[in-house]
Amino acid sequence: MKNSIKGVSARLAVTGALALSLSGGLAVTAAPAADAAITSSQGVKAVSIASTKKGTPYRWGATGPRAFDCSGFTSWTFARMGKKIPRTADAQYRASIKLNRGQARPGDLVFYGGKRKTHVGIYAGNGRMWHSPRSGDVVKLAKIRSGAAFGRVR
The missing domain is CATH 3.90.1720.10 (endopeptidase domain like (from Nostoc punctiforme))
Incomplete structure (x- = not known):
């Protein structure tokens, strides 16, 4: 589970739309x-x-x-x-x-x-x-x- 969260976090961060914080919560970021x-x-x-x-x-x-x-x-x-x-x-x-x-x-x-x-x-x-x-x-x-x-x- 821990590895899958890291993979999802990395994929989401690359899109610039969503990112997972270190505490595990979701954060919305601005569009490019x-x-x-x-x-x-x-x-x-x-x-x-x-x-x-x-x-x-x-x-x-x-x-x-x-x-x-x-x-x-x-x-x-x-x-x-x-x-x-x-x-x-x-x-x-x-x-x-x-x-x-x-x-x-x-x-x-x-x-x-x-x-x-x-x-x-x-x-x-x-x-x-x-x-x-x-x-x-x-x-x-x-x-x-x-x-x-x-x-x-x-």
Whole structure:
């Protein structure tokens, strides 16, 4: 029994979710920081960083800082905050915490496309988002169109 408790304790401690204390009681520990969603103050910071690239040209496949495609722009913005997010709009959607429009706050991601998301921007509040829209255009603040999906960066 003593050896099995040590084995369980070791396995639980590795997960970061539960740990057995030396006295034999259970203790709950915080989830790993890597899974934590961005805070509202981090979201405001993301919007501020995104706004510094206003007027930067769109270029397919570009990840900045002199040109961006949509997901390159969001990846670059969050990297300035030490947050690594996937490269493509669809992968960013899959990795995000899904929200409805009423739950969205500044710094959340705004997605377009059907089942496979093909465009992404950063929610700025008041029904607007920063994004790098298409060839021939530039990073700008724009009104969110209908049909958008929302996600929060972990």
